[in-house]
Amino acid sequence: MTAALEVAALEVAALEVVALEVVAPGLATSIQDLGRPGFQAIGVPVSGALDGAALRLANALVGNPPAAAALEILYSGPCLRVIADSVRMALAGSGARLVVGDDATAAVPAWRSLRLAQGDLVAVIVGRDAACCYLAIEGGIAVPQVLGSASTYARAGLGGFRGRPLRAGDRLPLACATAPERGELHLPDPPPAAAQAPIRVVLGPQRERFTAAAIATLLAAEYRISASADRMGMRLDGPRLAHAGVWDIVSDGIATGAIQVPGSGQPIVLLADHQTTGGYPKIATVVSADLPVVGRRRPGDAIRFAAVSVEAAEALAREAERGLAARLATLEPVPDGPGLDLAALYGVNLISGVVSAGE
Amino acid sequence: MRFLPAGDRALVIEFGDTVDRGLSGAVLRLAALIDVAAIPGVVEMVPTFRSLLVHYDPLSTTAAELERRIAGLAGRAPPVGRAGRSWRIPFCAEGGYAPDLAEVARRSGLACDAVVARLSAVAYHVYMLGFLPGFPYLGDLPAELALPRRADPRLRVPPGSIAIATTLCAIYPYQSPGGWHLVGTTPVRLFDIARQPPALFAAGDAVRLEPIDAAAFAALRAAVEGGEWVAESEPLRG
Numbered sequence: 001m002t003a004a005l006e007v008a009a010l011e012v013a014a015l016e017v018v019a020l021e022v023v024a025p026g027l028a029t030s031i032q033d034l035g036r037p038g039f040q041a042i043g044v045p046v047s048g049a050l051d052g053a054a055l056r057l058a059n060a061l062v063g064n065p066p067a068a069a070a071l072e073i074l075y076s077g078p079c080l081r082v083i084a085d086s087v088r089m090a091l092a093g094s095g096a097r098l099v100v101g102d103d104a105t106a107a108v109p110a111w112r113s114l115r116l117a118q119g120d121l122v123a124v125i126v127g128r129d130a131a132c133c134y135l136a137i138e139g140g141i142a143v144p145q146v147l148g149s150a151s152t153y154a155r156a157g158l159g160g161f162r163g164r165p166l167r168a169g170d171r172l173p174l175a176c177a178t179a180p181e182r183g184e185l186h187l188p189d190p191p192p193a194a195a196q197a198p199i200r201v202v203l204g205p206q207r208e209r210f211t212a213a214a215i216a217t218l219l220a221a222e223y224r225i226s227a228s229a230d231r232m233g234m235r236l237d238g239p240r241l242a243h244a245g246v247w248d249i250v251s252d253g254i255a256t257g258a259i260q261v262p263g264s265g266q267p268i269v270l271l272a273d274h275q276t277t278g279g280y281p282k283i284a285t286v287v288s289a290d291l292p293v294v295g296r297r298r299p300g301d302a303i304r305f306a307a308v309s310v311e312a313a314e315a316l317a318r319e320a321e322r323g324l325a326a327r328l329a330t331l332e333p334v335p336d337g338p339g340l341d342l343a344a345l346y347g348v349n350l351i352s353g354v355v356s357a358g359e
Numbered sequence: 360m361r362f363l364p365a366g367d368r369a370l371v372i373e374f375g376d377t378v379d380r381g382l383s384g385a386v387l388r389l390a391a392l393i394d395v396a397a398i399p400g401v402v403e404m405v406p407t408f409r410s411l412l413v414h415y416d417p418l419s420t421t422a423a424e425l426e427r428r429i430a431g432l433a434g435r436a437p438p439v440g441r442a443g444r445s446w447r448i449p450f451c452a453e454g455g456y457a458p459d460l461a462e463v464a465r466r467s468g469l470a471c472d473a474v475v476a477r478l479s480a481v482a483y484h485v486y487m488l489g490f491l492p493g494f495p496y497l498g499d500l501p502a503e504l505a506l507p508r509r510a511d512p513r514l515r516v517p518p519g520s521i522a523i524a525t526t527l528c529a530i531y532p533y534q535s536p537g538g539w540h541l542v543g544t545t546p547v548r549l550f551d552i553a554r555q556p557p558a559l560f561a562a563g564d565a566v567r568l569e570p571i572d573a574a575a576f577a578a579l580r581a582a583v584e585g586g587e588w589v590a591e592s593e594p595l596r597g
């Protein structure tokens with residue numbers, strides 16, 4: 001081996017050391033950013049975070065750009081070991097928390113950054129009131145961009161870590177070998193927990209393919225998110241929605257949030273990994289401002305819908321963006337100075353009852 | 360042509376509700392006109408058999424503004440110099456490369472050789488891509504090969520499979536479930552992130568299928584895997 005090759009090999013080895021090791025992967029943990037727009041005409045879904053607002057908050061807490069890739073954690077969280085010298089991370093998600101080491105009573109709540117050292121073991125606990133949470137790492141996860149995005153699209157093996165959700169033993173490469181010591185940030189006023197308000201939809205594009213009774217049912221009935229829910233979509237249990245005529249149409253394009261109704265009459269809300277085109281009629285489309293809310297719902301949760309106009313939905317999108325910008329502007333240093341004040345955290349956890357052995 | 364709402368980030372422009380070359384032409388012409396017009400706020404477009412989905416950013420435009428701009432483009436002459444490509448796609452229909460060929464032959468009242476000859480006799484139009492990255496919907500099949508979908512869909516259709524159902528033909532870029540009849544396999548790689556663009560075909564291209572034997576298939580597959588060969592094409596005329 002020549003000297004140059006030896007140096008190159010050493011550099012590769014050094015890069016591999018800068019890592020977070022996956023001790024246990026959780027149920028469905030994948031690398032996501034704000035998605036891969038621009039390739040839907042050739043059949044590539046946009047993918048990206050189910051709750052893009054939470055992803056942006058997690059990134060801001062560790063000083064990353066808003067679109068940096070982070071871990072999306074669904075239903076049940078992973079356990080990770082720090083291989084890098086040190087890392088700074090932040091978790092975003094209602095009710096979610098981090099357990100560092102083996103003391104489950106010393107949970108660190110979401111919406112703040114913290115610094116961990118080599119060898120530390122950290123478990124992510126998903127909250128009861130949100131299906132997903134996001135773990136951002138300062139500097140980002142150093143996986144290659146595929147078609148302009150690090151988002152995982154497992155069906156075609158695109159992006160993320162080897163094109164798939166995480167597995168035990170994976171070593172996630174990190175962009176930063178060390179996280180400098182400094183004061184940590186927190187979000188004093190995190191987004192509210194699961195809202196029970198109806199999810200707003202714009203009727204169409206195929207509302208004419210449904211009976212008037214079906215439209216009325218969609219807007220009045222309570223549906224329940226079934227167990228078949230994933231990043232592609234969530235099937236809803238509830239009253240059947242009757243088609244006016246045939247239930248298969250010649251394929252047309254699909255927008256994220258489209259509510260398609262196959263022959264069974266049971267609606268399916270299409271999410272980040274949905275196919276770009278499809279042949280089932282779509283009765284309505286969830287407004288983009290409510291997509292993060294839908295993304296946070298869990299199987300078994302109730303869901304209701306209310307119709308708004310396109311103009312109202314566009315106004316809601318602008319309002320949601322202003323609201324997120326305002327929230328991002330409130331990030332401030334953790335009051336008790338640098339480092340982690342475990343005594344204060346114990347107090348918070350005991351008082352609010354956030355920690356529960358039952359989860 | 361009519362506009363249909365698809366939430367606050369997408370707008371459907373519908374030309375009809377059938378699989379039809381005339382509708383497809385109108386969809387692709389409008390997509391080219393919108394592309395050239397570079398309308399602010401348009402993020403991307405998805406042409407389909409009979410409609411165009413325009414994805415937009417509600418922070419920079421509105422559906423009402425897009426409708427106004429797009430209505431002003433409709434009916435204009437298509438931009439010049441944007442012709443697609445005409446592809447020659449080799450496929451093997453021997454034995455295990457075409458598991459449903461015998462059944463298709465039986466149901467259409469033709470010999471297997473005659474089915475392969477008819478599949479290879481037409482220039483298919485790429486109506487759209489969808490379902491999977493790089494997955495093309497090609498048409499129209501010769502009328503005598505039009506069959507409904509299989510009653511028992513397969514859980515695993517191998518990559519490269521050439522499949523037919525109704526009036527359409529498709530090629531699977533990835534292993535996937537599928538309910539169409541498998542009448543051949545191509546060694547060509549339809550989607551590759553190392554290429555620019557990553558999808559071999561674009562909507563509006565033309566595709567001819569050319570039968571090859573198993574030995575030629577093996578040689579071409581090796582050339583594809585070695586990065587020495589992609590597929591042959593020329594600019595589409597007319």
